[in-house]
Amino acid sequence: MDLIHTSILIRAAVLAVIIIWRSWQLVCRRGNPSSWAMVAVMMCLAAALVAEWFALGHPPSYAWVWLEHLLLMAAVYCLNLYFVVAVCRGQAALRAAIWTLIPLLVSAAAAAVFAGRVPAGTPPYELTAPGVVGFYLSVKLYLPIGFLTACGFCEYHARRAVGPLRAALAVTGTGLLLIALAEVATTVELAHVIAGSSTPPLLHLAAQVTIGAGIVLFLTGIVVPGVAHRRRAWRLRATHRDQYRRMTDLGNDLGRTFPQLPLRYHSGGGRNEREILHGIHDRHYRRFIEIRDGLVLLSPHLADLPGPPLPERTPDRIARDIAAALGEREHGAHARGPAQQVLTGNVYSEAGDVETIVELATAYTHWKRRAHV
Structure with missing residues (x-):
């Protein structure tokens, strides 16, 4: 087993543990409905790893590559649903969910058309093969839109929140904005490939740094409030246990x-x-x-x-x-x-x-x- 497949297994195992743990919490404690959208995000990411495993098989299949990216786009859509459920109610939430779904369907359909044109046995990211550049451009059609939409919902939610939650949502929204900008930068790189010109090294470096910083800020905004809440809960639990004993x-x-x-x-x-x-x-x-x-x-x-x-x-x-x-x-x-x-x-x-x-x-x-x- 090579390093890539080992990395896929490790990431899938971590996601599986998180999914089981979080689902058990929500079932036992009847958590907020929006929390199930975050579980769906992790489930889509885990399923995308399975698709990536088969996409790297012998011979490679772009059907699996298309499924992998469809699941990644579905994860971004579920992230939007998390903020939609948290911010909107009733018919407004339903309309927002439908409008955010339309770009995903268009992007997935276009990617499926180009994936069908890729010759059998073409490995992923082989940009010189027919249909591959069009496939990745179709995927890039949705990802910046999805992340920017999620950023908008997050910032709207932050304006209505107070205290530490507001700061956490602001950090999360900033991370989403940086990820969206990095997706735009990679789209520009693909445009250079189509034009037959070399990609500027500075553009590639900026895309890598931006997406790295965006992921760090996004995870910080999501994880830190939860960790702080758990610390307070553990402290209260310890106090109640000590008082109960006394x-x-x-x-x-x-x-x-x-x-x-x-x-x-x-x-x-x-x-x-x-x-x-x-x-x-x-x-x-x-x-x-x-x-x-x-x-x-x-x-x-x-x-x-x-x-x-x-x-x-x-x-x-x-x-x-x-x-x-x-x-x-x-x-x-x-x-x-x-x-x-x-x-x-x-x-x-x-x-x-x-x-x-x-x-x-x-x-x-x-x-x-x-x-x-």
Whole structure:
């Protein structure tokens, strides 16, 4: 196996992994419909690699070369659909999808006509063979248009976006513009071939540098926001996992004392109940609600204990009183006072409630461990 075929296999394997991973994410989490267009982009690129593999076979076949470039053009079209779905709605999206499809169909039809004129066994990029230059010019008819259209949609979307998304879309649009300019430059190179003149070396260098810079900017605009989002998600997940662990002792003891506390979810809207019960964010929220409600149920016993009123007690004092109240409850003691909130401090948000509960649960765990020493 030569270097070219090895490169095709590696790129196809990478794309296959990305397609499977992204599709699984979208199926499980019901992602934005426009995200499926990006999956379609990667699927077209992977299929184009398969066509390229057969196009380089023995003998070479321009039918496979035509299919390869058709799939590449389809990938550019799907990229346009990604922005169309993100920007437009309803009939406007349908009209935009149709108008962007017309240049692709014209270019693909013209390329098919010229591919039929290429003699059998002609290798790809053999520009001296009949029909080859016309074939590549037909392909170049769509690619600059497709990239420029995608750039226009991207810039329009960027003007409506805010924050980091706006900057990311601006970088992506700049990359698409550079790729379109590089496609125009390669078209000019083909025009020099048709005219029988030599291609200026500076033009070829400019095309290579421009398309390289365009690809880097395009991938940066696409990848960096996603990486930043995943970092924030991982950080939140780590925080919730740590808080859930710290609330475990208090939550378990309250759950044993009040069996009615553990929440029971009913799967609805197509969401899997196992996913609900095992997701760290859902388990974190359930544990917080169970502790909050359990403390309300336990509050009459806490209020009967000697000491200052509940709102004036410190987390360490409440943690010690919770252990005493749970012991009284287990021995059948009955409280006389009404139920009341046990949260300490001035809390006006759910995030503040969570922090207070976590602080209280941590103090309870420390008190429980000291009591067993």
